[in-house]
Amino acid sequence: MSTFKLVAAAGLFAAAMLGAASVGAQDTPAGDAAHGRVVFLKEACFTCHGRSGQGGAYNGPAPILAQTALPLEGFRAQIRNPVNDMPAYSDAVLSDKDIADIYAFVKSLPGARSPKDVPILNN
């Protein structure tokens, strides 16, 4: 193979890898679920939403966060400007990165199981 062909092939390969990396970045928000778990516990989100993001009751219901259907934007908007009873978290307390990490964490939680998947309920 000529040097030119080798360089061209290497360039194409690098371009393909860059393309793959940027597609991946759009699909999954850059969040560190392990750090998200630490922040979720440290900032006491769990006291209302449960350690497994299963939701709970405070003055009213605190929604299930496991497997949230909210986009990251909406998730962050609720944390910065809660619609009702939830306390607000400014970026002095919780950075956008922390929120992205919490988002990755709650997305990684298994959430509720279907009764069909619990053997004792199917006897």
Ligand code: HEC
């Ligand atoms: C004092 C209880 C409490 C704490 C602490 C709390 N929340 Fe909430 N959260 C709520 C309640 C109640 C709601 C329902 C909406 C409202 O009252 O604003 C809610 C709603 C939400 C929602 C919207 C979910 C949906 O599907 O509509 C998100 C996201 C959320 N909380 C994330 C968090 C995160 C992340 C933390 C920690 C940084 C946290 N919350 C801390 C009580 C709490």
